[in-house]
Amino acid sequence: MALRIGVIGAGRIGKVHAETLVTRVPGVQLIAVADVISAAAEELAARLHIPVATADYRDIIRDTSIDAIAICSATDTHSPIIIEAAQAGKQIFCEKPIDLNLARIDGALEAVEKARVKLQIGFNRRFDANYARVRQAIQTGEIGDLHMLHIISRDPAPPPISYIKVSGGIFLDMSIHDFDMARFLTGSDAVEIYTVAGVKVDPAIGDAGDVDTAFMVMKFVNGATVTIDNSRKAVYGYDQRVEAFGSGGSISTDNQYPNAATISTGQHIRRDLPLNFFMERYTASYENEMRAFVDAITNNKPVPVTGHDGRVPVVMGLAAKKSHVEGRPVRLNEIS
Amino acid sequence: MALRIGVIGAGRIGKVHAETLVTRVPGVQLIAVADVISAAAEELAARLHIPVATADYRDIIRDTSIDAIAICSATDTHSPIIIEAAQAGKQIFCEKPIDLNLARIDGALEAVEKARVKLQIGFNRRFDANYARVRQAIQTGEIGDLHMLHIISRDPAPPPISYIKVSGGIFLDMSIHDFDMARFLTGSDAVEIYTVAGVKVDPAIGDAGDVDTAFMVMKFVNGATVTIDNSRKAVYGYDQRVEAFGSGGSISTDNQYPNAATISTGQHIRRDLPLNFFMERYTASYENEMRAFVDAITNNKPVPVTGHDGRVPVVMGLAAKKSHVEGRPVRLNEIS
Amino acid sequence: MALRIGVIGAGRIGKVHAETLVTRVPGVQLIAVADVISAAAEELAARLHIPVATADYRDIIRDTSIDAIAICSATDTHSPIIIEAAQAGKQIFCEKPIDLNLARIDGALEAVEKARVKLQIGFNRRFDANYARVRQAIQTGEIGDLHMLHIISRDPAPPPISYIKVSGGIFLDMSIHDFDMARFLTGSDAVEIYTVAGVKVDPAIGDAGDVDTAFMVMKFVNGATVTIDNSRKAVYGYDQRVEAFGSGGSISTDNQYPNAATISTGQHIRRDLPLNFFMERYTASYENEMRAFVDAITNNKPVPVTGHDGRVPVVMGLAAKKSHVEGRPVRLNEIS
């Protein structure tokens, strides 16, 4: 019988997951969608033939015919919804970050553990073919022992200042994906982080108390040195690449392009710009992560991205921020 | 209201179109599937929740609630089904080739014209992003006037000998895609074809009366020289590339790969093999062509690949074969 | 003791060889330079500290202290100088083509054979690292049995009309390099050539009795199909590439660039244009061929490019031209 699921939050990412569940994931039925803006929930329900639309996510949690939920609402609602859903025995998929506050994260993870439900965190990039190939090369020894890992992660344009003010800043809304990627690719954990960061793209970001350009170098438990290069603005588009270097060789990935054409003119040899942003670049990964969630629930397997995996990058983000503020390497165990 | 469609033929390509219609094309309902092997129809219907499964395609043609059909059955059934479907007022999508016999093709096209229904031929590669980009470069003058067009089209492995015996041979089952591509990219038509071909891959293909390696050079009406390089077997996988050269520059496309990773070892710098065959390589194009068909019917637009577009490549295939047999350039108007 | 050499012809290619001999080839002394324009000979001699400059090449041939000569004068002087030099016992390096007339070529080759001197023809591209790598791949079986070979050879701009009028035309002044490349890479010989050609670049070239865009497809003795794509004008620069396809794989070469930088901007991903013309693109090959000549003479080895190797591409050029004029495949044995 098909898994019955409800989506909480009908914003950008909620729509992506709803469409994926309806058109691309077998063995699942999308039963209900909730959004505080009821028109958003209704519009989405109408378009995708979802039976129930509601403004109150509790309608979904109370519906005993629903097996699982996908939490795509605002970050500060994640923890309370996780706790309520766990208590109601729902299986849970939750967008990253779980929360910006470690105590609240810990509360949510405790509720999940107590209720013995599953919780998968939405680090979708783990399900991208490029990163999966790099992880394979590292984990199978194809490039020997890992010495260095460089992660380049640059957005095509900064988000609105209003978003930056509530997102937790670059280390918690943007680098967090790369912290997770560092853990996923290395299969190890950070010990210490040193950050060099500043405002290069837009002074308004500085005025909002954030930086827009950040570089982090980290010592990992397995002895590898890992770096992250973040920018809020790469004029040529979404720049998402990694290079891993080891005793047996290296592996590096290129960006993804809308086509594989090269054009030669009297001026230069050129190709079109890469896929512009995460919706296009990571389309397949959103589909894959949702398939993996449905598979984990249906077949009672461990989820591929756990609550712990959701917690650690928040710790790393806090350490990176502290390093930036204090101008010195910060050990992760300095973060409570 | 959703367009109601029936699929005739539940083999490899029938399955692709059925899955696409069910999971990836909005505004359409897949109502029925037919296959002479009734188990095949039933299995597909069960998996995709298609209401009707039948061994007799006439059940679909007689069903007046069905607006359109997709013909995915054996080539020699295409013409008669087109004629019957046209007479029943159905809108028609038909896999290539329409037929191997020009008189039978003409009969089918007449029936379509008389019934004033639409007929779209399944040259899916026109809907691939790479080829679309090349066409754009040629048609918009981005590379000036077109002088040369080279089409490389090599399969990873030959089909079974049993298929080769009934397919019409390499010029009609394989080159036919490239003949269409030549017309699509140039926006022009061939005048003359010269073929150099032979048996390089498997003597059994020669015993079956076919060749497995073919090169064609063609003069086009617009003055361009167009070449096609076909092989039944490229050990590194499906090789599908074009290069267009003109007075203002050139454009060339690369293959599509499962990932964009480059691995450096003590032996060499390498990447994984390209996507292996047409189902993977052209996934998006199958989806796009079916969307275009549904759009043409629903919104009463011209279909993007007409019956004439389906007929001409058959003429080209016959000319290419004649050139190979007679060892001389053959003009298309030599083919009745 | 150093080999003593004289250069006949102080034009563009004569200067290249003289500079190479003086600054880049050990074991050789450039003793004399001749040019009908005596100022040209003197200027070159002064710049490179060459002891003798003369307007009369016979001064070099008569100089018994000189072991070898490099013939870099006008094409119609090649045959008579070869004959005189051979009779004087000189070792001979001669630029391509030996002559445009087969009877005159044969006369020169007979004189060489009779005098038992060595004659090396200046097909420098054989000494380029890219083509050497392709030949290695073909000859060692790295790509299995050769099925197809595609040669792309496009100039950045046409030569002056005055040159086209005396050069023998595109098939004998430009394609000739590619005919040699086809023989060098395949290690085989052409049986039949079919040409499609026209005037696309400049009507004045047509008025001069030549074409500027030519495509040739050839059947080779070893069963391979070989093609050549020639254009007098590629706006993006000198385009020199090959692709070989065989039962075990393929090998293809890219152009050479002034740098390996990729630039990403808000418009596109691009690189600078390739090295613009043969002097820059083939610098190393000129050096390598002269080293090979000096080595062959000094150590009494066979020369790597023989008089026969100089004759055959002229036959191929005449066959290609005949095919273009008559619009049919021409067998090489139709050329006397």
Add this chain to the structure above:
Amino acid sequence: MALRIGVIGAGRIGKVHAETLVTRVPGVQLIAVADVISAAAEELAARLHIPVATADYRDIIRDTSIDAIAICSATDTHSPIIIEAAQAGKQIFCEKPIDLNLARIDGALEAVEKARVKLQIGFNRRFDANYARVRQAIQTGEIGDLHMLHIISRDPAPPPISYIKVSGGIFLDMSIHDFDMARFLTGSDAVEIYTVAGVKVDPAIGDAGDVDTAFMVMKFVNGATVTIDNSRKAVYGYDQRVEAFGSGGSISTDNQYPNAATISTGQHIRRDLPLNFFMERYTASYENEMRAFVDAITNNKPVPVTGHDGRVPVVMGLAAKKSHVEGRPVRLNEIS
């Protein structure tokens, strides 16, 4: 009149410069070569027809007919030879590093200044086409304001332990090139360096008191963040690349390869390994730097790499080492 020059040191780099001066640089005469191992000097003199060979470099300094010297001897002899040569009025080219001791460097630079002679330091990579192109992109604003610069610099194999013991270690014998590159490309100077380093390649390097894998992140005066990734061993060969990222785009360079061929087989798509080490990779840069030196002397221009340019990277190397030892960011002004 030709510039008269003497080379001091007939080891690996001395041979490179001597050959370059003899065969590739116009307007210069190599008059003398000195080496403490007189057989080395004599062998080189014989091979290149250099008139004078000596075991005592002072023979060259005392020779008033000699205008300039190239110092290619052991590092600890650089400073005293510079001082003596300057006092003798010689123009000076000196290999990097000037010295490992800042006080000795300062003594040498004072002598040069007092004598009003020119001193050019052998940072040859500045004369490589790839790096020149990157500098151009940064300095002309082609990529806007510089935000990040990543330098990858990995050797194919570690030097002998005996060398490591006297070289000053990785920061002073290897990173020094990259420190110079950082200054050359940015046109700016470092303020602070943070180093993460360790022994990954060979424990014997650790036993010798050095590290073999080092990562440095630096804050520059112009606001850019610059990183250097050094390894003593990349199994795939000499890895020398940079990526610069700015407000208007990015520029990145690839390695240099012996050929531009791509080979496709049943296993993968591959190319041959890059040029293996600095002699092959930077051949042209050695030639260009020597031409620039001869030009600066002959035409009384400023040298392109000054004594100051030779001093600063030593300061950076000492700061990087201190950062590694103390585990904290070190400001350059902490180094006396």
